Amino acid sequence: MHEMGLADAMMKTARRIVKDEGDVVVQSITVELGDLSGVVPRFLTECWEAVSDGTEFEDTELILHTVPATANCMDCGHTFVVSVDDLRCPQCRSDKLKPLSGQDMTITEIQVADREDE
Numbered sequence: 356m357h358e359m360g361l362a363d364a365m366m367k368t369a370r371r372i373v374k375d376e377g378d379v380v381v382q383s384i385t386v387e388l389g390d391l392s393g394v395v396p397r398f399l400t401e402c403w404e405a406v407s408d409g410t411e412f413e414d415t416e417l418i419l420h421t422v423p424a425t426a427n428c429m430d431c432g433h434t435f436v437v438s439v440d441d442l443r444c445p446q447c448r449s450d451k452l453k454p455l456s457g458q459d460m461t462i463t464e465i466q467v468a469d470r471e472d473e
């Protein structure tokens with residue numbers, strides 16, 4: 356399942372982003388998940404726990420927000436929110452759609468805190 360690769364890539368991205376922050380603990384990572392990204396949030400959470408285990412992200416909470424996907428109908432020009440269960444234009448029932456958004460997975464926020472010395 357490709358969620359494992361995504362979780363791994365996400366950890367590398369987060370690591371790169373916080374590298375310049377100094378000695379910090381990453382508390383949470385917020386990710387926007389498009390409805391058409393093909394990513395199953397539950398799997399991604401499980402994979403995140405697996406890849407972050409034993410790393411500095413072990414206690415990092417993964418917060419997932421799903422965002423609706425939009426598409427443009429190539430036959431009638433209608434722009435609409437796509438339902439994953441019905442990949443057709445609601446206006447003319449065409450299946451020639453151009454995806455506009457909702458296919459991506461984006462890290463939108465990384466919450467960090469200063470590491471507390473014991």
Ligand SMILES: [Zn+2]
Pocket residue numbers: 428429430431432433444445446447448449
């Ligand atoms: Zn249409």
